[in-house]
Each structure stands twice: as C-alpha cells, then as structure tokens.
Amino acid sequence: MHIGTARVALFNWLYARHTGGKFLLRIEDTDRERSTEAAVQVIFDGLNWLGLEADETPVFQFARAARHRKAVDELLARGGAYKDYMTSEELDAERELARAEGRVVRSPWRDRSPNDAPDRPFVVRLKCPREGETLVDDQVKGPVRFQNKDLDDLILLRTDGSPTYNLAVVVDDHDMDVSHVIRGDDHLNNAARQTLIYQGLDWEVPVWAHLPMINGPDGKKLSKRHGSQAVSEFADMGYLPEAMRNYLAKLGWGHGDDEIFSDEQAIAWFDIKHVVSAPARLDWDKLNHLNNHYIREADVGRLATLTEHILKSREWRLKSTDRALIERTIPLVRDGAKTLLDLADGLVFVLRQRPLELPEKAQEMLTEEVRGRLSRLRDDLATATDWAVPALETRIRGFAEREGVGIGKFGAALRMVLGGGSPAPDLAGALVALGKDESLGRLDDALSLVR
Numbered sequence: 372m373h374i375g376t377a378r379v380a381l382f383n384w385l386y387a388r389h390t391g392g393k394f395l396l397r398i399e400d401t402d403r404e405r406s407t408e409a410a411v412q413v414i415f416d417g418l419n420w421l422g423l424e425a426d427e428t429p430v431f432q433f434a435r436a437a438r439h440r441k442a443v444d445e446l447l448a449r450g451g452a453y454k455d456y457m458t459s460e461e462l463d464a465e466r467e468l469a470r471a472e473g474r475v476v477r478s479p480w481r482d483r484s485p486n487d488a489p490d491r492p493f494v495v496r497l498k499c500p501r502e503g504e505t506l507v508d509d510q511v512k513g514p515v516r517f518q519n520k521d522l523d524d525l526i527l528l529r530t531d532g533s534p535t536y537n538l539a540v541v542v543d544d545h546d547m548d549v550s551h552v553i554r555g556d557d558h559l560n561n562a563a564r565q566t567l568i569y570q571g572l573d574w575e576v577p578v579w580a581h582l583p584m585i586n587g588p589d590g591k592k593l594s595k596r597h598g599s600q601a602v603s604e605f606a607d608m609g610y611l612p613e614a615m616r617n618y619l620a621k622l623g624w625g626h627g628d629d630e631i632f633s634d635e636q637a638i639a640w641f642d643i644k645h646v647v648s649a650p651a652r653l654d655w656d657k658l659n660h661l662n663n664h665y666i667r668e669a670d671v672g673r674l675a676t677l678t679e680h681i682l683k684s685r686e687w688r689l690k691s692t693d694r695a696l697i698e699r700t701i702p703l704v705r706d707g708a709k710t711l712l713d714l715a716d717g718l719v720f721v722l723r724q725r726p727l728e729l730p731e732k733a734q735e736m737l738t739e740e741v742r743g744r745l746s747r748l749r750d751d752l753a754t755a756t757d758w759a760v761p762a763l764e765t766r767i768r769g770f771a772e773r774e775g776v777g778i779g780k781f782g783a784a785l786r787m788v789l790g791g792g793s794p795a796p797d798l799a800g801a802l803v804a805l806g807k808d809e810s811l812g813r814l815d816d817a818l819s820l821v822r
Contacts, residue, residue, distance in 0.1 A: 455494050494529055701714070703796050
C-alpha cells in the first residue's frame with residue numbers, strides 16, 4: 372500500500388462521495404505467491420488508517436475464477452477468442468521473428484479450425500482486430516488512440532485454466548457495476564486491451580481516468596532513496612491521516628489557491644476532470660506544513676494517546692499520573708511540531724524524574740552570576756499566585772527589568788534547568804507544563820549543585 376496507491380484510493384473515494392456513488396474495494400489476489408494474508412492485511416490497514424472505508428464488502432478476485440472462465444467461454448462462442456496450442460519453443464521462435472519484423476506476436480492458431488486442435492495444453496487468447504484503432508477516452512489524459520495492429524492477442528486463460536489480470540478485472544468491474552475506473556497511468560495500455568474485451572462481450576465500457584505518477588522532489592521516479600513511500604511508514608513517521616488525505620488530494624488536483632481544506636470541502640469540490648496530466652512531485656516541506664496544521668487542530672486527548680504509543684515504543688515507562696501531564700503539555704509544545712515524533716520529543720522534558728542530571732553544557736551555564744540571578748528568580752516565582760502563561764511572561768519580564776538585564780542573560784540557563792537538557796518550549800510554557808511545585812523543585816536541584 373504505497374503512496375501512489377493511496378492517492379488512487381483517495382481520488383476514487385472523493386469522486387464516489389462527490390457523485391453520490393459507491394467506493395468499492397477489490398483484492399486482486401490472482402497471483403497466489405504475492406497475495407499472502409499479511410500482504411492483504413497491509414492493504415486493509417493502510418485504507419483504515421487513511422480513513423477510506425469501502426461501501427460494500429471487499430471482493431476477492433481469486434474466488435471468482437469460475438466466473439472469469441465462463442466469460443471466456445462466451446468470448447470463444449462469439450468468435451472473439453481462440454485457443455492457442457503453440458508450444459513454448461514455437462512461441463519463443465514467433466517472438467524472435469516478430470521482434471525482427473517489428474510487429475506483435477501472432478499465433479498461427481488464430482485462424483485455424485478448432486477441428487485441427489492437437490491433444491496438448493493450450494492458452495486462450497483474445498482475438499484482437501488487426502485493422503483500425505481502439506480509443507481510450509480518458510478523463511485525465513484526453514483521447515488516446517491505439518493502433519490495433521500494435522496490440523497483441525493477449526492471453527485470457529493460462530494453460531492451467533487460471534485467468535489473467537486483464538480478463539479478471541474486466542469481468543469483475545462489469546459484475547460490480549463499476550462506472551469509473553480511476554487508477555495510475557501505468558495501466559493506460561491495459562485500458563486499450565480491456566476495452567477490446569468489453570467490446571468482445573458486448574458490455575458497456577467504463578469511464579477511464581488514469582492518474583499521472585508521483586515523482587520524487589527531484590522530478591525522478593519515486594524510490595526508496597527519496598524517503599518513505601508506504602502508507603504504514605508515513606504513519607510510523609508521525610503523520611496524521613487527515614494531513615495525508617489533504618496532502619494527497621493536492622498531488623495533481625487542487626481547488627484554486629486553497630492549500631488546507633476539510634474532507635467535506637474536498638468531496639464538494641472534487642472532479643476527476645480537474646486532475647492535471649503532468650506527474651506530481653512529493654514535497655516534504657508542504658507535507659510537514661500540513662501535518663503541523665492538523666496537529667495544532669487535533670483533539671488533545673487523541674494526540675496524548677498517539678504520543679503515549681510513541682513514547683512506549685521508545686521504552687518510556689509512563690506512570691498513571693503522566694497522562695494528565697502530557698495533556699497539559701501538548702497545547703504548549705505542539706505549535707512547533709511537524710510530526711507526532713516531534714511532539715513526543717517535546718513532551719520528554721516534563722516526564723523526566725527528579726533529581727535531574729544536568730548535562731555538562733547546562734552546568735557550564737550556571738556561573739556564579741547566573742546562579743545568583745536564578746536564585747532570586749526562584750524566590751520571585753515562589754510568590755506567584757497566577758501560574759498561567761500570560762502572568763508568568765509578565766513576571767519574567769518584570770524580573771529582568773529589575774535586574775537591569777535582558778532575558779537572554781538567564782533565559783537559556785533557566786530553560787536548560789527546567790528541561791534537564793531536553794528540548795523545552797518558551798520559559799512560561801515550560802513553567803506551566805511542569806507546574807509550580809515541579810518548576811521550583813528543579814530550580815532548587817540545579818542551585819544545590821556544588822561548583
């Protein structure tokens with residue numbers, strides 16, 4: 372379940388919701404070696420995480436093999452398919468000849484009488500027309516024409532009777548009443564072949580829409596060197612599903628200058644005809660910007676649960692009392708968090724246990740002058756009755772004015788003491804997150820260090 376597949380699923384979901392249709396899910400598991408239970412579960416997990424729920428029970432393609440073979444029988448009866456008895460050696464020779472002559476493979480059994488059939492294994496091929504062209508009227512690419520002479524007689528059934536991909540998807544789309552096929556443009560050539568299967572069975576051809584690829588930031592084909600691709604990896608990297616939906620929707624489609632929009636707005640605005648035909652580029656800065664927005668908008672309780680999972684995965688032993696501390700701290704640190712991993716990093720300082728072991732850098736900050744100033748600030752803070760950010764900001768500024776110095780003369784040391792060396796927010800925010808007793812206690816611990 373990679374990012375390209377995720378965007379295809381999202382665009383199908385948006386268009387179905389926009390038009391009042393249904394978003395359907397089919398597991399194309401005819402390749403039995405690749406379609407393991409674990410591989411299928413990855414698809415379900417990815418869609419569930421993205422919040423894209425199918426409107427009907429998922430269809431498993433392999434279970435419909437008998438129906439696929441029945442469709443081939445119908446094509447054979449109509450003269451739209453034929454049994455090909457070429458041996459592997461004969462096929463190899465035909466391929467070499469076709470390559471030398473600059474044409475597609477043509478089996479001699481295409482025009483032979485079935486009465487001449489030998490007693491040996493065969494495949495069933497589609498009898499593609501040799502003249503004219505096949506039109507794919509694509510909603511994204513526009514009209515795309517394929518010369519029929521360049522389309523080979525694709526295999527519909529293998530020698531063991533198993534259906535091939537192009538056959539199975541046509542039969543399944545027809546039986547599932549699929550009106551629009553929205554997928555990656557690596558399937559554009561398949562659309563021509565599938566159109567011929569539809570026509571051979573006298574079925575209505577669906578509306579095609581082939582989405583351009585997603586490239587890396589450098590404009591080249593997306594690969595592991597560009598970073599994470601799989602949906603599960605984006606989740607592990609601390610991205611929220613609503614941010615991913617918003618970001619993926621912007622990859623190749625947009626609504627004017629709108630960068631941030633809700634699911635409801637995307638559904639109301641989305642039209643497959645407005646998808647651009649040029650490849651999109653993965654832009655980490657834009658994704659991080661969107662993710663930060665949704666972190667700032669998210670429910671604190673939800674963020675607390677998500678960050679608890681992250682902290683536990685890092686082997687933090689959280690106490691029952693830490694939940695309230697985490698929820699109190701999140702509003703104070705989330706503005707600067709691009710991901711949930713950043714948010715978890717920003718919570719570490721409040722979870723550290725006293726007495727804190729200050730790093731050497733922090734101890735070097737505690738010169739005699741700074742220690743004296745922090746001692747006086749500690750006494751001043753002890754008299755505070757309003758332990759909220761605005762009041763504490765005013766108190767710290769007032770203290771600096773009375774000392775005749777800028778906050779920079781003691782602020783960095785104070786932040787280091789409060790955070791114990793871990794990143795901490797602005798001074799007032801750190802004090803509020805820790806609470807009065809813990810803040811004063813951490814100052815006492817630092818000031819008691821013998822130099």
